[in-house]
Amino acid sequence: MNCKQAETLVAAYADGEVDALRNYSIKKHLLGCAGCAASYQSMLELRARIRTEVPYFVASPALQARVRAAVGAVRASVRPQSRPTSDRWRWLTGGVLAGCTASVFAWMLGTTVLAWRASEDFAVAAVSSHVRATLNDHLIEVASSDRHTVKPWLSARLDYSPPVQDLANEGFALIGGRLDYLERRPVATLVYRYRQHTIDVFVRPETSRAPLSALRTVRGFNVARANGPSMDWLAVSDAEPAVLSGFVQRLAREDISQ
Numbered sequence: 142m143n144c145k146q147a148e149t150l151v152a153a154y155a156d157g158e159v160d161a162l163r164n165y166s167i168k169k170h171l172l173g174c175a176g177c178a179a180s181y182q183s184m185l186e187l188r189a190r191i192r193t194e195v196p197y198f199v200a201s202p203a204l205q206a207r208v209r210a211a212v213g214a215v216r217a218s219v220r221p222q223s224r225p226t227s228d229r230w231r232w233l234t235g236g237v238l239a240g241c242t243a244s245v246f247a248w249m250l251g252t253t254v255l256a257w258r259a260s261e262d263f264a265v266a267a268v269s270s271h272v273r274a275t276l277n278d279h280l281i282e283v284a285s286s287d288r289h290t291v292k293p294w295l296s297a298r299l300d301y302s303p304p305v306q307d308l309a310n311e312g313f314a315l316i317g318g319r320l321d322y323l324e325r326r327p328v329a330t331l332v333y334r335y336r337q338h339t340i341d342v343f344v345r346p347e348t349s350r351a352p353l354s355a356l357r358t359v360r361g362f363n364v365a366r367a368n369g370p371s372m373d374w375l376a377v378s379d380a381e382p383a384v385l386s387g388f389v390q391r392l393a394r395e396d397i398s399q
């Protein structure tokens with residue numbers, strides 16, 4: 142078995158759904174291949190996280206009663222047929238459909254929760270970076286209020302080109318930028334001064350349309366975020382929450398205008 146074949150089977154293997162022969166081959170491959178073994182390991186970790194972190198909801202008695210009533214109504218509306226084969230077929234397809242619906246629902250729930258988790262993790266990582274940069278006096282790697290200096294500096298170090306605006310006339314003066322590594326990826330950080338506050342703005346290509354908590358507090362810092370047409374925007378500062386979220390929404394609104 143090669144890596145390409147292993148790749149397609151590793152998820153099923155992690156779920157114990159591979160037949161005996163392939164089970165043996167993939168097991169052997171994982172022993173000898175660090176790359177595939179790592180992806181298998183991360184799959185197990187993901188599954189463990191879903192088990193421990195995804196909220197488990199028990200249906201209320203009222204909901205259970207409603208579902209039973211709905212199923213009962215569907216059953217009653219299906220007239221019994223004399224031929225047992227078609228009856229069996231109907232139950233079979235019904236079961237398959239119900240299974241599909243349940244799988245799709247579980248998949249949607251899982252995806253939403255994971256996207257939510259990822260966006261929360263990103264907020265925490267951004268605050269850590271802000272704190273670290275402040276403590277190390279390393280907020281700015283390219284000091285300039287000129288977006289025509291900051292933008293190319295960042296673009297040269299990233300695989301995307303972050304929109305950069307100076308909003309000094311609105312009270313938010315661009316003072317520079319730096320490159321951060323958040324969640325193992327380089328991210329553009331724009332640094333603004335608002336009155337006596339420093340605002341770090343993390344800009345990265347849009348990663349998801351997951352529902353984001355627009356405003357929250359992490360370790361005493363306010364975190365505001367917004368989705369622009371092409372970028373995810375996240376601002377960290379000790380500036381007032383209303384100011385911060387107004388500012389980040391302002392930036393996100395115009396992220397393709399340059």
Ligand SMILES: [Zn+2]
Pocket residue numbers: 143144145147170174175176177178
């Ligand atoms: Zn491999």
